[in-house]
Amino acid sequence: LGQTLVEAFFRDGLIESPADIFRLTEEQLVARKKDGRVWAAKLIAAIDARRQIALDRFLFSLGIRHVGEITARDLARRYRSAKALGSMLRRAVFLYHSIAPVIGEPERKYVLRRDKLLVGVIETAGVGPEVANALIGFCAEPHNRAVVFDLLREVTPLDVVHETRDSDVTGQTLVFTGSLETLSRDEAKAQAELLGARVAASVSAKTDLVIAGPGAGSKLKKATDLGIRVITEAEWAAIVAAS
Structure with a gap:
């Protein structure tokens, strides 16, 4: 076809x-x-x-602006099922319609406040304001919702079964920064997820481990200031190999 x-x-x-x-x-x-x-x-x-389709493939197939294969995969892995993803999107759409400027609030401040709230609702690594607005804007459009609901009467997105194996970083939050010389960022993220870890985009007090390559800048400095453990790409490769 x-x-x-x-x-x-x-x-x-x-x-x-x-x-x-x-x-x-x-x-x-x-x-x-x-x-x-x-x-x-x-x-x-x-x-x-x-009639049965992987959740990330279903999401990617909708043609939502800025939601490519990688973002669709990240959302699917974060929410694991169409039911959970749909529940989050319903909350997000409600918020999308209810956010209003405060009297006297500058437009730029309102946009930043709105974007922060939307990104916070989606709560998925790698999803920033641009993707959040595109995704929620798509879902807020009644015609789009009608098309998706109609499609869901005919097809079933499958729950995500994401296998992991125990390792020294299972359950931890990791941040990759700087240039990776032996693998791509996507490969590094896939390795971390396979080992049961979560990859975040920025360093915070909740970060457990930072993998720093050449050219690491502000993220490395923040990790050092917070006393977070920092390792090299070679040390990361050793952790992957050991598990």
Whole structure:
């Protein structure tokens, strides 16, 4: 079911929204090809096989601005189920509609206050004001919600099963800073999550460990000031290897 077929189905009135794909029947399709009965049966079977979908893939497929594959994965891993993610988004949309400027409050101060509240509700590493506003703005639009709810009548996003293994950093909050020379940030984050750790974007009193590469700046200084343990990339690699 590629783009050409989807465009043809839309043009011919067989589908109007994403959920309609899952409501197609063999009888609607048989006349479209010479060997229509066999082709239609195969296509319907292929569509039915996608009625269960990974939560991050479902979220990414909605085409929300700034919510790419990595952000969708981070949100899915943070909330683990469509039910939990939906509950958070409902709270966020309510907040989105209820935030109002205080009388006399400068526009810039209002925007910063609103952004801080929205990011706080989403509470997912790597999700800042730009992504938060795009995600919640999408969900606040009634038409978008109607499309998503309709799609959820046809497909089931699967709960995230994120396997971890015990290590010296299980349950800890880590921060990577500076240049990593042997792996990418995404690879480092995946390693940390596999070891049962959480990766944060900034250093705070809740940080347990900082992995610092060349060029580490303010985050390293803050970790030192707070007395947080700091290790090198080579020492991190040793922790990963040992587990």
